[in-house]
């Protein structure tokens with residue numbers, strides 16, 4: 111058996127996997143390559159301007175990772191698929207964080223994000239995969255529900271190599287360099303696009319009638335990547351550049367408005383392309399049809415909010431999204447900006463009011479050691495002893511995610527589901543509990559504070 115020293119760190123495997131996914135998607139979806147070019151130009155522009163300083167990013171972690179940062183999204187069909195995906199992602203240091211119930215927004219799935227959890231791993235490569243599990247029980251027609259379940263039960267979305275190498279990683283406690291290369295190549299197969307459906311055209315149409323998303327999950331050999339999302343430092347500029355390049359961009363940017371101090375997550379996408387699909391016929395003759403599923407997205411990430419900050423965000427967003435009073439002439443962007451005037455927009459206040467999480471570092475030596483019991487982070491920021499930098503939000507937003515799903519499902523009838531609480535069922539399917547995102551952010555903040563407090567107390571700042 112190889113020993114610990116022979117193993118590649120999970121962060122390095124994730125880095126290779128993220129790169130391999132990006133390269134594959136670039137060959138599959140041409141417009142995604144355009145998006146990457148736009149984002150890297152916009153980011154280079156921001157980093158070269160004075161605006162970069164306002165962001166207070168930590169250079170060696172937040173800035174270094176920008177050009178390789180992205181998230182992907184996939185949708186799986188069964189509990190077994192989800193449980194195996196979780197084992198595969200764990201080999202790369204990606205763990206399920208957070209629960210998103212999209213059924214309330216008319217999408218018959220619930221989801222989590224697989225991602226690295228600690229500060230060092232996030233700095234190395236923060237690649238996340240938003241992973242949705244289809245809720246077949248929400249298909250009303252019992253026959254169609256049974257057909258869909260049978261189709262899903264028959265398919266095998268992982269190659270034998272992907273399974274064998276995951277089992278080996280679990281048994282040995284890691285993968286060697288040579289095994290890691292084979293592992294990345296093997297799992298890439300699961301997320302590849304298949305031009306040939308695994309159902310006939312009639313079944314595809316019936317599934318589409320039930321819900322476009324059900325057809326997307328059930329009709330294909332595996333959970334193809336449905337989008338890949340690079341991170342931009344200025345989403346308004348990137349959106350304008352997308353429109354100028356003729357990409358069919360979504361009309362509004364999801365999430366909070368433009369601010370000096372970005373919070374959470376703002377997202378926009380270009381609409382899914384219509385793609386030709388070959389459907390096997392019962393008589394052996396193939397039929398040609400079409401499917402729209404795959405798109406590109408960009409996101410701007412800001413500071414992670416505390417539960418208090420998140421409650422304020424949800425409340426303000428709610429006031430803008432509720433039906434517009436008659437006679438109202440302001441645009442959505444204007445109403446959003448007006449509502450969010452109530453959300454403090456400087457880093458110090460966001461910290462002092464307990465609205466957001468920060469990383470602290472020593473900016474200058476104090477005049478004398480500071481005893482641990484007299485340590486006051488806000489006061490030390492004010493005297494310039496400590497500097498603060500936002501803990502970047504690594505997760506997703508259910509209202510925004512619903513907007514992204516919807517804009518790529520066309521204008522079909524919207525469905526209201528009454529799915530009931532699903533978190534426990536999701537965790538049971540996954541085979542493990544979901545981590546709580548707030549706990550992770552709070553842990554990053556308190557570790558940075560503890561380090562500063564200890565150094566100031568010892569006088570060796």
Ligand code: OOG
Pocket residue numbers: 182183184185240242336377407506507510511512514515
């Ligand atoms: C996932 C949509 C959610 C995001 O960025 O909010 C998402 C999907 O369409 O499968 O990726």
Ligand code: NI
Pocket residue numbers: 181182183240337339407514
């Ligand atoms: Ni996305």
